[in-house]
Amino acid sequence: MKYNIGLITENKAVIPEYMDQIKSVFGDGITINPYSIEDKSAYAPKKVSIFLVSAHTSKNYKEVEKKLPNDAVVIPVLLSFSNHDILQLKTYPKGMKAIFTNVSKRMAEECIVTLYQMGINHIDLMPYYPGGDYPNNIELAITPGELDIIPNGIKKIIDIGRRQISANTMAELALKIRKQSVLSTKKFLDYSQNQYNTFDSLSTLVSNYDKLYQKFISLVNSVEKGVIVLDEKLNVFDCNQLAIHILKQKKALIIGKPISNSNLLNVVERSKKMEYSIQENFKIDNNTIHADIRPILKGGRFLGSLITLECVNKENVSVDFKRGYIARYQFSDIVGRSVILGNIKKLANKMANTESSILITGESGTGKELFASSIHNSSNRKNGPFVAINCAAIPESLLESELFGYSEGAFTGAKRGGKKGLLEIANGGTVFFDEIEGMSLNVQLKLLRVIQEREIMPVGGNYVIPIDIRIISASNKNLLELMNEGKFRNDLYYRICTLPLNLPPLRDREGDVLILIEEFKSLLNTDFEMTDSAKKIMLNYRWPGNIRELRNAVEYLSLFDDEIIEEYQLPAPMLDSMLNYENNLHTEEKDIEFHILKHLNNAPCGRGNLQSLLLEDNIQITEANLRSIMKSLKDRDLINSGVGRTGSSITDKGKIEYENKVNRIK
Template identity: 40%
Template sequence: MTKKQISIIALDPRAGQSYGADVRSLFGDVAEITIYAVADGTVTGRLPYSDLFVVSTDAFPSAEALASHIPPQCPTMAVQASFKHSELERLKTLPSGEKILFVNMTHTMAREAIAQLEQFGINHVQWVPFYPHAVLDDPTIRIGVTPDEMRYMPAGIETTIDIGQRVCTSGMMIEIALRLNLEHLLKTPPFVAYFQSVATNNYSFDKLFDRSFRLASQFHILMDSLSDGVIAVDERGIVFASNHQAQDITHLNVEQVEGQPYSQHFPYIPFGECLQQQTKIPVKVIKVNGTPLNVEVVPILREGTCMGAFAILQRFDDMEDRQTQLRSQLFHKGHYAKYGFEDVIGTSAAMEHTKTVLRRMAQSESPVLLIGETGTGKELFAHAVHRASRRSAGPFVAINVAAVPENLLESQLFGYEDGAFTGAKKGGSPGLFEFSHRGTLFLDEVEGMSMALQVKLLRALQEREVMRVGGNRIIQINVRIIATTNESLEEKIQQGTFRRDLYYRLCTLPALIPPLTQRGEDLMLIMEHFKQELGATFTLSPEVSGFFHRYRWPGNIRELRNVVEYLVYTGQSVITMDDLPPR
């Protein structure tokens, strides 16, 4: 039998290896498991085909970013992590009431893990999150716990407990088996042992799983959908399970409905149509007790036999709140520098000098102003400076100042409070200064900022504090600024469109990015890189090669890439002057 292909994508390589080991322990005999990590650069371009991609929620900043790496038609699912029972038992022995440091890669990850521990009943201690660049200001803390992140444990902690990487949940393993038509594995001893070793906050999972293998498919749905209402029926339409969320939505207790036909209690759910046609019933909008719901019904099929069906119920309000939370998580986790100095192509003296200077500047905490013509790669260098700085573990938040309208730019940079303006999100929103705390804020084309916002920016840089639009609370920030400009700020000062005091604040460490015309043979190195990227095989005639070296390249590297892409579509193996773009 041909082995299935399972690809695991995580943000951190160590987490990816841990998830891969869990999956391999159960599916290694029937599937090839490939591990990718965004942080180590193994996720580049379109990845090879796989029967299933299992992706951690922090790996990509958006669904679009994920889709750019996944081959068409390849299914994806999310990594779900939990703790082993044995590790939870260790933590139950911690001294009651003690302050315990929980050390993880980021503040968000530390808070998420703490919340999960408290759900599992480990709430007899006071958890204190700790992460890279955090400050331990409580000398009484003597115990530290970490999920295999001892590298971030602060010095001076007397007792350290490494509980190991979080493990994949039972529900996740069941979903993998069902998606790959490997449900026959669910009754094997390795799966049963794994299920018994991993903690779950679903009180009914073990009870339902022990009833029979025949109900295994329904169990994984209950596990994975506990945030929604779930009602399950067998092939005769008899209700055998429903979760707390479903009971809350329908106001019916499980004891009232189990063992009875669905039509007595849920006539509005199209179970009959689903069981008869053995096909999924798309989402429908219904009202239950005056509350609008989304209802979807899916059949449970095994070896061509319909074993039952389940319905997923979602309140509109709950669904919107969940989407808001997910977008917030993605917004937090998507801010990181993608490029380093090793990604800068070129060996010319001008470029080597620029890289040397910027590597030194990266070690400073002062603002950096990158000056250069359009298309010279200023943003790439901004990423590289952050990656080489002491803030590399912190966020890298970028915004093109010139591309955002003034009335929107202020709220994006400084945030806003509830009701600050018409259309403001309920509860307000943090600004980019807050999101880039302990990291870097990259202001692209800073010359496009209005005089009014220049005053607010100057104050933020001088006082290291911001105030949200419509607010009255001072928020302390610790942010390094990297700005770029392709215009002469000195001339703008003379014209009265740029503040002199802000200029001197931003221009503490100025760096000139050389144009393509000053980079000699870097031109051909960069062109070869673009040819490989675009799959081009053409060569240049001597006449064209000489012309390229004489040409001014006003658009610099961006223009060069456009030209290479144009030449790809000429279909010529040797490019002559007649093949060049009309301009």
């Protein structure tokens, strides 16, 4: 995602330098809209909402500030000098007198203040500018690149170069536009290390930010309520999964944006205005939601809001939230624009409106749980629990008691009072049996009875419990083959496969690979581009691990911290696959070359006739590919291109090559 920011300066001349500095850190992930007081552009209306401002000390800035949007976020630009140039000043003794030359008195004074803030306070600096005076005994002049205005008679000149936007300012910008991944890139570290900085260590700043953010994420995800954190503009900074479930929205669509629920937003705005907590109930669909909104204040300044949400009108819903029995995905979370995926999503959406059992099949990593979760959230059972069970992950000895529960004293070590089974917990909702082929024949038989009778008997119990559940199953195996081998019950298969849904592998989803790469980059908070050759390899790769493998690949590439990913940086399986692909392609081209030389050895021939002759050899080739191969043959002096209707002909060298090929075949 590209971010638009404004850059407001006093002088127009510094804009290109500042833009280059920003680009050196953020690359093409940011669009800069420059404005200056000098050319009056700073007074014009502006469409961006985040501004870097280096003109905040200008006497005219108050007027510029009035032209900014009401919700504008302003980041004052702090300036710094190069590390190498500043170190020269450290060599001078304390009390040394020097002039600091710049184009105006104010700019000279600003630079002196910057140096003092950086700890260079052992030299007694006096501002000098065109038309200004300085003591006669001064022998040292320091300047930020303004060598032409240094007065005559100065014996020693130190050019410390122009001031740069400080790394601290770059870090603040990265956090404001939610591109904190930039802070750990080589580009940012190189930029910060090139500056003389005695402020808080940037590496410590970045490290502490990462640690605090991870602790924050862990904290909000451990809370048994929906949690939303808003920034000072009442945009969503972050939230946990339960909040997403309660609001029935996709996380990627609300981060960085205002809350879309008008009832909740009104309460938040009241809390901000009155500066105290508010508890209030409001409706989402048929559910009553209890909201607790607390303003975050520091020194009288509003920094944001903390919101907790809880569903209060259905006891079972609240319990299910606490236990985590919720469907975390919706159809909008299934990313891709391919026709085949679109058709599958439409079909699954129709299935959601029924109560029939669904069997989802497809290769590993194609998104079976995403579809199961989305079907539940689009069904009439969306307010009920969604219980996902991986049949292959639970040992056979435990699976039965996990599914059906057990009564007190059912076996040694049984919990006092017994335990509810997952099927009972799912009452009123959906059960998702993932990798159902991992279920033993004994448990398969008991599940069959549950489907038929709609009741369960806990292990060790002598009573039945009626249940109302919908069953969605998934497998990456061929269940029909397992049935023939006696490893899966025929009667159970036809019970769970009322509605079959076969998911396409990623290699069949034309155009979705690059879209998914962008999605995963956003989710992983990373930013890089790929060369055309790297993209080609990704597009030609077969993706045996499907979407899961693609996500892993994006996470792997993010570790390089490079703006551009080259072909050689791709995971080894992709490079090996490309090598095999090119070898096969090379072999195929050599075979076509042999047939071309064979026909031209018989008689000269034009491309059209040659294409027909190759078709008789069962070789289908496009005119463009044929032209490319014939050009290669001509470049190697194996054929001559004819003029007009003459057609191409074989050369003497080509005849030798053809005869050698024939002999090798013999």
